[in-house]
Amino acid sequence: MRLKKWFGTTTTAVLVSSLMLAGCGGNTKTGGNEGSSGTDTQSAAPAAKEIVTLKAYFPGDKPTGFDAVLQAVNDKLKADNVGAALNINFLPWSDYGNAVSVKMSAGEDFDMYLDAPWLSMNQMIEGNSLMELDAAVAERPELKASIPEEMWEYNKFGGKIMGIPLGTTQGQLYGLLIRKDLREKYGLPELKTLDDLEKFLYTVKEKEKDVKPFVINGIKADKLPFVLSESANLALDEVLEIGVNMFAYSIKDKKVTGQWASPMIADGYERVTKYYKDGIISKNIAQEQNAETLFKQGKYAATYYAADGVEGLKYSEMLQDGSDKLEIFIPNGDKAKPYTAFQQWNFLCIPASSKHADLALDVANWMSIKENHDLMEYGIQGKDWEPVGDSSYKVLSSYSFPGYVLTWRPTLNRTPDTMMKDDKKWFDFSTNPANFTLSPTAGFNFNAEKVKTEYAKITPLHDSTFLPLSQGLVPAEEGKKMMDKKMESLGGQKVIDEIQAQIDAVTSGK
Known part of the structure; x- marks a missing residue:
């Protein structure tokens, strides 16, 4: 299941319990754009920045032990003189998309949140509610380097970076x-x-x-x-x-x-x-x-x-x-x-109304450094986890942060020490862009707005006819004829034509 509603109730539980991927790269000791303090040991240390609290909204339940970890994160943000502290709020999955949309419409002041094409991201972009991030990403080297160039390039919207793409693998295997x-x-x-x-x-x-x-x-x-x-x-x-x-x-x-x-x-x-x-x-x-x-x-x-x-x-x-x-x-x-479009389905977005957008991006940059990434993703070292070599870890507590909302960085992956050897081999394979073939449709993100009525009509075919065909319940030839007939009767050709037009618009420039 491609990540359309990747985090349904069951899948979210699996992710939160088993995907604890933290960082293993980067040598910079501090984050943000605080500038250089110089190498002269006699020069004065930079003045301590005023701390601004950034508000974030993410879906799901608050992780066990999160308050202690967040305090440790904020302590380190202060020690590193980033000038920020985080106030992270978790909202129930059942109402997350609607709740965030209401907050945006009401003009609530917050600074970052998870959005996606399967949530409200396309509508937010059309309403000019999200900050464009191209220039900001280019100015933050740790953030830019922690995500492969292919992910940046092929997860743009209208040719622009409208959110930080969050993912670990580069394609399907x-x-x-x-x-x-x-x-x-x-x-x-x-x-x-x-x-x-x-x-x-x-x-x-x-x-x-x-x-x-x-x-x-x-x-x-x-x-x-x-x-x-x-x-x-x-x-x-x-x-x-x-x-x-x-x-x-x-x-x-x-x-x-x-x-x-x-x-x-x-x-x-x-x-x-x-x-x-x-x-x-x-x-x-x-x-x-x-x-x-x-x-x-x-x-x-x-x-x-x-x-x-x-x-x-x-x-x-x-x-x-x-x-x-x-x-x-x-x-x-x-x-x-295999082919891949390097497409990710989850994005860290900055509302255009945020009064602290640059600082929010400084925190994202800071979070792209190994020790900081590890702290949020895994928790407090020695209490919640301990490293096993440079690319693995051992769990010591029940703390489990949902990295897909903030911290996923393909170049900073750690894998559990309980991971099967074969599984690690193929997971590592899937994180490397070089192991995939660029799809000619890369850059295509379907917008169903023009055919939303017909698309709504054909969507139930997935469960009623397409799945039984794929499961073997309906013999191949019979099931294919059923799909053709039902797709035609429900206006599916209009959807196909719209998909075709959008793909043609992408491929014509290549």
């Missing part, structure tokens, strides 16, 4: 997490191809009495045709994910098409149909919401994996007994270089 101990039990080689995977799954079905082959939560099954295609994780004739659910872009034809109609993953849909019919895929897939628990209980031999720093961490507890019973299969892993 898909695969499966499998029971290595079962593979070895039956003398099967390490999985390299989809044929190897198929032999493993059918062997489990044939020989294991209490273990079924494969489980996935039904809502995530729209990715199954991607994973089960010979084209998986490769940059070939089509861009399968363009940021609009159910649609793809043909590079050969330069046309927007439905994912269900993509010839590149037609074999993936056929495999899904076959695996559901043969009992490889759980018959309960449409209702399945407990894939993680079932896999942990040893009831299944394989489950869904994405190299995003979240999926793999869910299963690290299975290795606490010191075993090596899990491994990750990435189709075409030896030559993977």
